[in-house]
Amino acid sequence: MPADSRMTPAPAPTAARPDHGGLSGRIGRIGRFGRYFSRPAPSDRAGTIGLPGQAGLPGRRVQLSFAPADRPGPGRRARTGIALAGLFGLSGLLFSASGAIAQIPVAPVPAPDRTQDAAPDTPWSFALHGGAGVIERASLSPEQDAAYRAALKTALEAGGAVLERGGSALDAVQAAIEIMEDNPLFNAGRGAVFTAEGRNELDAAVMNGADLTAGAVAGLTTTRHPIAAARAVMEQSPHVMLIGPGADAFAASTGLEQVDPAYFFTERRWQGLETALRQQNLPLPARPAGAPAGGMAANDPSAPPLNERKFGTVGAVALDRQGRLAAGTSTGGMTGKRWGRVGDVPVIGAGTYASNRDGCAVSATGDGEYYIRASVARDICGRTATGSTAQTAAEAEVADADQLGGKGGVVVMGRDGLPAYAMSTSGMYRGEIAPGHPARVAIYADETPQ
Numbered sequence: 001m002p003a004d005s006r007m008t009p010a011p012a013p014t015a016a017r018p019d020h021g022g023l024s025g026r027i028g029r030i031g032r033f034g035r036y037f038s039r040p041a042p043s044d045r046a047g048t049i050g051l052p053g054q055a056g057l058p059g060r061r062v063q064l065s066f067a068p069a070d071r072p073g074p075g076r077r078a079r080t081g082i083a084l085a086g087l088f089g090l091s092g093l094l095f096s097a098s099g100a101i102a103q104i105p106v107a108p109v110p111a112p113d114r115t116q117d118a119a120p121d122t123p124w125s126f127a128l129h130g131g132a133g134v135i136e137r138a139s140l141s142p143e144q145d146a147a148y149r150a151a152l153k154t155a156l157e158a159g160g161a162v163l164e165r166g167g168s169a170l171d172a173v174q175a176a177i178e179i180m181e182d183n184p185l186f187n188a189g190r191g192a193v194f195t196a197e198g199r200n201e202l203d204a205a206v207m208n209g210a211d212l213t214a215g216a217v218a219g220l221t222t223t224r225h226p227i228a229a230a231r232a233v234m235e236q237s238p239h240v241m242l243i244g245p246g247a248d249a250f251a252a253s254t255g256l257e258q259v260d261p262a263y264f265f266t267e268r269r270w271q272g273l274e275t276a277l278r279q280q281n282l283p284l285p286a287r288p289a290g291a292p293a294g295g296m297a298a299n300d301p302s303a304p305p306l307n308e309r310k311f312g313t314v315g316a317v318a319l320d321r322q323g324r325l326a327a328g329t330s331t332g333g334m335t336g337k338r339w340g341r342v343g344d345v346p347v348i349g350a351g352t353y354a355s356n357r358d359g360c361a362v363s364a365t366g367d368g369e370y371y372i373r374a375s376v377a378r379d380i381c382g383r384t385a386t387g388s389t390a391q392t393a394a395e396a397e398v399a400d401a402d403q404l405g406g407k408g409g410v411v412v413m414g415r416d417g418l419p420a421y422a423m424s425t426s427g428m429y430r431g432e433i434a435p436g437h438p439a440r441v442a443i444y445a446d447e448t449p450q
Contacts, residue, residue: 121321124163127419127432128155128176128316130186132365132409135427135443148185149441152431155179156439159316164435169318169326169361170208170231177204177227177330180314184266186429187312189225192264192332194273198285200264202332203346204230209325209354209361216241216346223251224259227330230346232256241346262290269335276336313345315352315363317413325413327354327361327377334368343368349378358385359415360393365428366401366408374401380412390414394422 130152140148159176163169181189192200204226205216215234218241223229229251233242236254252258265288277284315329329352331345344351344364350372354361358381364371371377376397383393390412398410402424409423411430419432423445431441431449440449 122319122323123417123435124160124172124321125319125413125417125419125432125434126156126159126163126172126176126316127318127411127413127421128152128159128180128430129314129363129365129409129411129421130180130429131313132407132423132425132428134425135429137444140443145443148429148443151180151183151185152429152441153439155183155316156431156433156441159318160433160439163318163320166321168322169320169324170206170328172318172320173206173316173326173328174227174231176316177314177328178225181225181227181330184268186314187269187332188314188330189332190264191266191269193269193312193335195333196273196277196282196285196336196338198273198288200261200332201337201340202226202264202330203342204328204330205346205348205352206230206234206328207326207348207352207354207361208234209327209356212355212357214240214348214352216348216352217247217251218243218342218346219340220248220251221245221261222248222258224257224263227328228256230328230330240348243342244340260290262288262292264332265291267292269332272335280336282336313351313363313365315365315411317354317361317363317411317419319361319413319415319417323356323415325354325356325359325361325415327352327363327413329363329365331365344371344376347372349375351377353377353381355381355385356415358382360384360390361413362394362410364408364410366410366424367406370401370404370406371408374404374406376401376408376410380410384414390416390418390420391422394420398422398424 130148137145155176158179159172162172162175177188180186181191183189184191187193188204189202192202195201199221201218202220202223203216203218204220205214206227207214213234215230215232215237217223217226217229217233220226220229229247232251232254233239233247237250242250248258270287270291274284312333312335313329313331315327317325317327319325329345331343333341333343333345344366345368346352351364351368352362360381362377362380364376366376374397379400380390380393380397383396384390388396394410394412398408401408407424409421409425409428409430412420412422414420417434421428421430425445427444429441429443431439433439442449
């Protein structure tokens with residue numbers, strides 16, 4: 001008989017030792033994959049044992065894990081189990097009272113099918129906003145109303161398409177926001193407002209609720225899609241926030257599209273800047289070099305109102321089929337802002353936050369200084385973590401910011417996939433989409449998405 005198929009002799013007798021729940025002291029047999037010995041044990045233990053090889057096969061090491069009887073968990077037995085894995089193609093084992101191992105040939109056992117153990121898909125859900133403010137029916141022409149609703153639906157469908165094909169919440173948020181950044185109707189990306197110096201300075205943030213990673217940028221002037229730059233900070237750098245020329249340089253280093261600053265120029269926003277500066281008796285800056293003569297002019301029936309009194313921000317929240325939450329926000333800030341002012345959008349916990357643990361994702365739009373002071377986005381998730389619904393939490397936190405003097409609104413996604421909206425203004429561009437429910441949008445505070 002070959003040496004590697006004989007019974008391994010038991011070791012010489014030794015002095016009696018206390019039994020601490022190890023392998024010795026009980027005889028059992030592990031035959032097919034997944035069987036267990038049971039033996040009380042005082043603590044969790046784990047280790048490996050070496051198995052001799054069979055003819056033509058190398059020896060193997062097998063992991064043993066011991067779990068105490070008083071701490072059962074998912075997939076454990078209530079009593080301590082000694083689980084042997086990886087026995088495919090090996091022999092059975094016999095444990096004697098002295099702990100010796102005998103080798104008994106058994107048929108190879110295939111790995112069990114675990115597909116039935118996978119969690120079922122979570123129904124995805126997606127919602128977004130295009131800014132809140134003094135948005136009233138009397139202030140929008142029928143053409144402007146229709147243009148905003150169509151733009152919201154386009155962005156919603158882009159985010160929904162990502163989720164429908166199994167994409168991540170982060171991918172959906174980025175896809176929708178990039179579309180809004182390219183639309184001059186919204187104060188983000190190409191529709192951004194101007195600083196008092198006549199520049200477009202762009203901010204954005206994104207957060208992954210699954211692991212609480214986040215990225216933010218502020219003061220971008222050449223990166224076409226700030227939301228993509230924020231995600232690059234999150235995924236390709238050790239930092240959370242980058243600002244100014246350094247942020248643009250980083251975005252360029254990751255391959256993100258760079259454009260001439262004149263790309264962001266729109267005639268409508270320039271006219272808005274001139275109006276705001278005259279009202280404050282501030283000097284008018286020179287028209288930016290390379291600024292196009294065309295664009296959304298004052299006589300464009302679908303252009304934003306010249307007297308627009310809106311907190312310019314776009315944002316999105318998503319729940320994907322894997323149950324992951326994510327949030328993202330992008331903005332051009334305030335018309336006529338000075339001294340490098342940065343609002344709540346890129347401040348994680350103020351304008352943007354997501355947490356699977358807390359069960360919510362938030363994108364805010366409003367008076368940035370007050371939303372920073374109230375830590376609006378983080379506090380909403382804090383409320384849902386203690387049992388509040390997304391709607392209740394959103395309304396309570398917007399009211400708190402309003403008491404400080406800050407107007408605005410939020411869109412919130414709960415872990416149940418139900419979007420929530422709250423605002424202390426007369427309107428907020430917003431909408432939602434889900435499986436079986438086409439894109440639905442709303443503008444005014446007294447209407448629901450439809």
